[in-house]
Amino acid sequence: MKYIDEFRDGALAGNIAANIAREAAAASGYRLMEFCGGHTHAISRYGIADLLPANVRMIHGPGCPVCVLPIGRLDQAIRLVRQHGVILCTYADAMRVPCSDNLTLMRAKAGGADVRMVYSTQDALHIARANPQRQVVFFALGFETTTPPTAVAVRQARLERLQNFSILCNHVLTPAAMHAILSIEGGAGLDGFVGPAHVSTVIGSRPYAPFSTDYGKPVVIAGFEPLDVMQAILMLVRQINDGRAQVENEFTRAVTPEGNPKAQALVAEVFSLRESFEWRGLGTVAGSALRLRSEFAEFDAEARFGVEYVAVADHKACECGAILRGEKRPQDCRIFGTACTPDTPVGSCMVSSEGACAAHYSYGRFREAAR
Amino acid sequence: MKTAKRNFARTLDLAHGRVEMSHGAGGRAMAQLIAELFAAAFDNPYLATGNDGALLAHAQGRLVMSCDSHVVSPLFFAGGDIGCLSVHGTINDVAMMGATPMYLAASFILEEGFPLADLRRIVESMANAARTAGVPIVTGDTKVVEQGKGDGVFITTTGVGVARDGITLSGDKAQPGDAILLSGTIGDHGMAVLSQRENLTLDPPIVSDTAALHGLVEVLLDSGATLRVLRDPTRGGLAATLNEIAKQSGVGMMLHESAIAVNEPVEAACEFLGLDPLYVANEGKLVAICQRQDAQRLLEAMRGHPLARRASIIGEIVEDAHCFVQMTTRMGGRRIVDWLAGEQLPRIC
Numbered sequence: 001m002k003y004i005d006e007f008r009d010g011a012l013a014g015n016i017a018a019n020i021a022r023e024a025a026a027a028s029g030y031r032l033m034e035f036c037g038g039h040t041h042a043i044s045r046y047g048i049a050d051l052l053p054a055n056v057r058m059i060h061g062p063g064c065p066v067c068v069l070p071i072g073r074l075d076q077a078i079r080l081v082r083q084h085g086v087i088l089c090t091y092a093d094a095m096r097v098p099c100s101d102n103l104t105l106m107r108a109k110a111g112g113a114d115v116r117m118v119y120s121t122q123d124a125l126h127i128a129r130a131n132p133q134r135q136v137v138f139f140a141l142g143f144e145t146t147t148p149p150t151a152v153a154v155r156q157a158r159l160e161r162l163q164n165f166s167i168l169c170n171h172v173l174t175p176a177a178m179h180a181i182l183s184i185e186g187g188a189g190l191d192g193f194v195g196p197a198h199v200s201t202v203i204g205s206r207p208y209a210p211f212s213t214d215y216g217k218p219v220v221i222a223g224f225e226p227l228d229v230m231q232a233i234l235m236l237v238r239q240i241n242d243g244r245a246q247v248e249n250e251f252t253r254a255v256t257p258e259g260n261p262k263a264q265a266l267v268a269e270v271f272s273l274r275e276s277f278e279w280r281g282l283g284t285v286a287g288s289a290l291r292l293r294s295e296f297a298e299f300d301a302e303a304r305f306g307v308e309y310v311a312v313a314d315h316k317a318c319e320c321g322a323i324l325r326g327e328k329r330p331q332d333c334r335i336f337g338t339a340c341t342p343d344t345p346v347g348s349c350m351v352s353s354e355g356a357c358a359a360h361y362s363y364g365r366f367r368e369a370a371r
Numbered sequence: 372m373k374t375a376k377r378n379f380a381r382t383l384d385l386a387h388g389r390v391e392m393s394h395g396a397g398g399r400a401m402a403q404l405i406a407e408l409f410a411a412a413f414d415n416p417y418l419a420t421g422n423d424g425a426l427l428a429h430a431q432g433r434l435v436m437s438c439d440s441h442v443v444s445p446l447f448f449a450g451g452d453i454g455c456l457s458v459h460g461t462i463n464d465v466a467m468m469g470a471t472p473m474y475l476a477a478s479f480i481l482e483e484g485f486p487l488a489d490l491r492r493i494v495e496s497m498a499n500a501a502r503t504a505g506v507p508i509v510t511g512d513t514k515v516v517e518q519g520k521g522d523g524v525f526i527t528t529t530g531v532g533v534a535r536d537g538i539t540l541s542g543d544k545a546q547p548g549d550a551i552l553l554s555g556t557i558g559d560h561g562m563a564v565l566s567q568r569e570n571l572t573l574d575p576p577i578v579s580d581t582a583a584l585h586g587l588v589e590v591l592l593d594s595g596a597t598l599r600v601l602r603d604p605t606r607g608g609l610a611a612t613l614n615e616i617a618k619q620s621g622v623g624m625m626l627h628e629s630a631i632a633v634n635e636p637v638e639a640a641c642e643f644l645g646l647d648p649l650y651v652a653n654e655g656k657l658v659a660i661c662q663r664q665d666a667q668r669l670l671e672a673m674r675g676h677p678l679a680r681r682a683s684i685i686g687e688i689v690e691d692a693h694c695f696v697q698m699t700t701r702m703g704g705r706r707i708v709d710w711l712a713g714e715q716l717p718r719i720c
Contacts, residue, residue, distance in 0.1 A: 001635050001638045001639055001642070004638070004642060008701055008702060009701075010629075010700075010701045010702050010703050013702045013703055014703055017703070044706065045647075045700075045706060046700045046701075046702040046704055046706070047699075047700045047702060047703070047704020047705045047706045048702065048704055049704065050703070050704035050705050051702065051703060051704055096713055106713075119569065119644070226702050341712070342709075342712030342713070343710075343712045343713065358712075361709070362707060362709040362712070363706040363707050363709070364706065364707065365707060366693070366695050366697055366705070366707055369693050369695070
């Protein structure tokens with residue numbers, strides 16, 4: 001397929017792999033975090049780990065929307081749909097995330113709750129228009145990529161005076177999460193970042209500047225195709241070898257320094273910064289998430305239905321937190337692959353194929369088996 | 372169910388009428404629906420006897436039996452509909468046992484209010500598929516459920532066939548060293564249905580591969596290759612089928628991504644929706660596992676059949692106590708092709 005095959009070319013991958021192997025001989029180790037779940041997925045699905053030398057280690061970051069959502073946020077969604085009888089529209093990934101009382105949105109649905117999987121915010125609006133007698137709540141989650149479409153839907157709902165539409169807002173911010181990771185021992189455990197692809201198309205490359213200037217970490221923004229990831233790894237190895245810490249952009253076909261101003265303006269019009277937000281794995285992070293501006297408060301499902309956020313502790317044995325912080329690998333968790341599998345996920349990292357644990361289990365667990 | 376003309380007050384309004392509760396109540400309305408729609412379309416001597424069962428005089432030897440329920444939304448899609456699908460699906464399940472499918476039974480659950488015009492389209496599509504395949508629908512049943520308690524039409528078909536002498540195919544027969552062959556592209560059926568369901572307009576549109584494979588199976592059995600396993604990778608796609616076989620046989624598999632063909636629109640739709648074609652359903656493809664030295668011969672036999680022009684050898688059976696299905700990627704790496712966890716869900720971004 002045009003524009004896809006070019007970025008999955010095995011021969012080119014071999015060339016880049018040879019360059020990485022040669023140039024990475026310069027140092028004893030390279031610990032690189034790919035922030036995004038999209039990259040984690042690509043690395044696993046295309047077997048990129050096999051193309052890297054042993055001293056280049058990829059650490060899977062927290063950029064998976066459902067992985068960072070704490071249990072309490074899912075509980076809130078379940079309370080909305082079970083106690084308030086709303087139609088809850090959600091992106092599919094969130095359906096299987098375990099929360100309190102051994103529930104998931106999917107199980108709640110099987111128990112009679114009206115949970116509907118949608119592909120876009122427009123689907124949710126459509127459902128609201130088609131069911132004027134029902135309250136319809138869109139479970140708004142994700143990083144900067146999915147925020148603009150939510151903003152569009154809220155604006156549209158106000159324009160149409162849709163009385164039965166609201167959102168449960170859980171939109172979060174990438175740079176804040178990167179700051180949180182680097183605040184752990186000053187980021188001593190990391191040598192550089194493979195920067196987000198789709199998020200960067202919206203926010204641009206500028207917001208990453210502090211990671212190079214303040215923390216001295218190189219960042220290379222990369223597309224989600226396997227060759228993008230390989231090339232970004234090579235660029236990071238080169239920066240580290242040269243002693244540079246810059247924001248470089250491998251994904252120039254989609255990302256500019258300023259990003260997408262129209263999308264940014266939309267988001268700014270509809271959302272404002274939350275003082276703090278609890279993340280799974282990172283704890284409570286200041287200024288790391290969005291809420292609806294007061295002008296749009298009528299579309300806030302939390303206020304409309306009075307469902308408050310109640311923090312819930314993660315499962316004791318689950319290491320999702322440490323894995324999301326890059327401190328542990330999925331296979332270091334003692335319930336990985338035993339009690340916790342994609343069919344019986346205990347933690348959120350085992351749910352989405354972008355989650356570090358699910359990606360490793362589904363695509364890479366033969367590596368441990370071979371030992 | 373005599374085909375002789377009955378004295379119904381007026382003929383069924385197949386253009387504008389709808390399914391009513393009375394069509395499943397056992398009275399005259401039901402008899403009329405059966406006579407004017409089902410028996411008229413399926414038209415064969417078995418149905419003409421009007422009995423509740425069919426006497427299968429010609430089924431002798433080792434019998435194979437299989438049944439399959441069909442629930443699909445939308446009911447009509449590019450390349451087929453629930454009608455032909457329900458015929459092909461069961462014929463294929465019988466054929467994968469190395470058998471010649473001979474008879475079909477069909478059971479319908481209809482939802483009150485379903486347009487008779489749509490029902491006629493479905494029944495005619497079934498009749499046409501059965502006739503083309505040479506496998507008659509010899510008995511059947513109809514029930515009607517209240518509106519809201521069904522999804523238009525559910526169809527369950529059962530097939531009976533006779534296994535060829537000396538041939539025993541089974542999912543537990545794969546052995547290390549065997550070759551794995553695939554009869555063509557993957558994901559066509561699932562993406563045809565899904566793209567229509569989600570109103571994805573693709574140019575050209577994705578067309579379901581739904582087809583009866585018993586003719587192709589005959590060719591494979593005639594090729595003289597030592598076949599171990601035949602299976603059609605339907606629900607759960609190629610990945611599910613291969614994992615089932617690996618587990619049944621207690622072996623591993625090593626596939627080669629570059630050998631697995633995917634039509635471009637299918638690949639595009641999968642990219643768009645965040646799905647992996649390995650897990651998407653097929654309705655007109657088969658996987659064949661054979662002795663290594665027969666692989667080339669089997670491949671040539673496959674490619675000689677119109678339904679398997681794009682057949683390829685996609686991998687081999689290996690020893691593996693974990694029963695992992697693995698794949699060398701086009702990038703030169705390696706990955707597991709795992710069982711599907713739950714249902715395949717699109718990713719957020």
